Amino acid sequence: MTGFARVDGRSPGWTWTWEARSVNGKGLEARYRLPNGFERLEPKARDLAKARFARGNVNATLNLRRESEASGAQIDMARLRSLLDQAAPLLESGQVARPRLDGLLALPGMIDSEQVGISDDMAALDTALLTSLGEALDALVSARREEGAALSAVLTGHVEDITRLIGEAASHSATRTDAIKDRLSAKFAELLPEGLDEDRLATEAAVLAVKMDVREELDRLQAHIVSARDLLAQGSPVGRKLDFLSQEFNREANTLCSKSSDxxxxxxxxxxxxxxxxxxxxxxxxx
Structure with a gap:
């Protein structure tokens, strides 16, 4: 079941956004995209998803930002000087273009993030982030429920169509023993103008009726209809049960077609x- 939710959060020195999405899936698979250094949140984040969902592929992304006024980021000057010193011969010879400062600062490790927020209460931040994730997942549940309400009407419509078709098959003349006997008698009359002994005709009609009898299949289809309505009335999670039931519907429909001679x-x-x-x-x- 698909859905989308977005939740913004704030804590002293930090702002963030959680975006959560879900798509169809046979089982539950939760995936998270977290900033470097915050992978520690994933185990508890997975538990939050398991507590709310039974099926689907759930993806959540955390966009975390440190507020500028609280930023204590420092440039690793030693690393920057080392890079420039090593690049000096290449620059003098013209083998490479002179680098831009923003390009140098984008290199891994150039911003000394280890010094940022050392005094912060990271446990409190983690709690706030997970609380916000829970809110995003709750909103995702609500979005999925809205889709589920619309989907329930569609499934109910399909069940009603199946019920109607089963009724048409049950009332069809080809499913009655007397109709089978009449067709068989007419066929023998074409092939044997002198006619066929009444006892022999009854025997042949009985054998053919057994082969063409679809009443058991129709009875099982009616039972499946009852089960389908009960499951739809229960609400989620019933996807796997309905999937199995649809296979049973299909099996009986195949048998009905294979037995039919009309x-x-x-x-x-x-x-x-x-x-x-x-x-x-x-x-x-x-x-």
Missing amino acids: SSLTAIGLSLKNTVDQFREQIQNVE
Whole structure:
């Protein structure tokens, strides 16, 4: 199930933004993009996701900024001088262009971040960041619920279509034993003008009726309908159960088509299979 949430936060000397997204997934996978030095938050961040979600790929990004007035960042002058000294022969010979200061300061380790915030209460910052992440994940849950409410209506519509098609199949003349006997009698009349013994006709009709009997499949489909409605009424997380149920729907629809010897009944079975496929496709979005 998809969703997006954004939460801004502030703590003495710091500002940040959490952005959380989720997309469909069979299981739960939480991934975090954290600034260097804050990887320590990931274990607790994963626990926050597990407490709220059962399925889906959840991605959260932390954009953390130190407020300018609180910044105590220092340039590593020794490293800068060393680089310039080493580059001097290349600069004098014209082999390289003279570097810009902003380019030099962007090099790893040029800003002495180890000295920044040593006196800060990092434990308090971590707590504030995780609290803010929890708020972002809660907002993501709300966004997913809104989508889920719309998706529930779509799934309910598919279940109603499946119910209608099952009813059409159950009332079809091709599923009645007397209709099977009449068709068989007409076919034998074409092939055997002298007719067929009534007892023999009854026997053949009974054998054919057993092969073409789809009442068990229709009964199981009706039972699956009840289960589907119960699961939709429960709410999440039921995605895996609905996915399994859609496979059972498909299996019974396949059997219905394979047993049918009537083109119109087969057409109903194919429509049923198509609706079940649509149902199963939407279920992939359900937690």
